[in-house]
Amino acid sequence: MSCPALIDFEASCLPEYGQSYPIEVAVARIDGSSRAWLIRPVEAWRYWDWSDEAEALHGISPQMLESEGLPPQQVLAEMIDFVRGCNVYADADLDEYWLEVLCHAIREPLPFPVRYLGEFMSEQGFTRPQVVAALEEAKRRLPQEHLAREDAKRLALVVKLLLEGQAA
Known part of the structure; x- marks a missing residue:
């Protein structure tokens, strides 16, 4: 089983500090597969906000995005292909917002x-103690935070641990 898929974005700044745009997105499936993309900013975002605070958290600089980032159209196409057939979940509504910002920028x-x-956890009937235990175990195994690729993998691991515990 490879679904569901978990998505996580990093952004140019925290929304409370200005108008942010997506700079990295990662998707991980519960089978352990994952993909991450740096997003080259579109021209319209050049005048949006950048936060040194956010950069210190995720370690991604504007120079990295220019040299290593992929065009947003490519990121979106590859992401769509990677999640095909899966429901996509996030731990915050900001992730859908940044997906919307990405899509709007390229008119998709x-x-x-x-x-x-x-909602997924509730629908599956997981209790708070089960979720907390799975989250603690996932953080123990994957402790690095504020990197989309690591955060998405950790969320997928939480779901996998919960589903495996349910089957046991």
């Missing part, structure tokens, strides 16, 4: 809904 419709991970 939202390719899939981003559902709230808490």
Whole structure:
């Protein structure tokens, strides 16, 4: 089983500090596969906000985005292909917002809904102690935070641990 898929974005700044744009996105499936993309900013974003605070958290600089970032159209196409057939979940509604910002910038419709991970956990009947235990174990195994690629993998691991515990 490879679904569901978990998505996480990093952005140019925290929304409370200005108008942010997506700079990195990662998607991880519960089978352990994952993909991450740096997003080259579109021209319209050049005048949006950048936060040194956010950069210190995720370690991604504007120079990295220019030299290593991929065109947003390519990122979106590869992401759509990677999540095909999966429901996509995030632990924050900001992830859907940044997907919308990405799509709007390249005049593409939202390719899939981003559902709230808490709803999935509730629908599956997981209890708070089960979720907390799975989250603690996932953080122990994957402790690095504020990198989309690591955050998405950790969320996918939480779901995998919960589903495996349910089957046991």
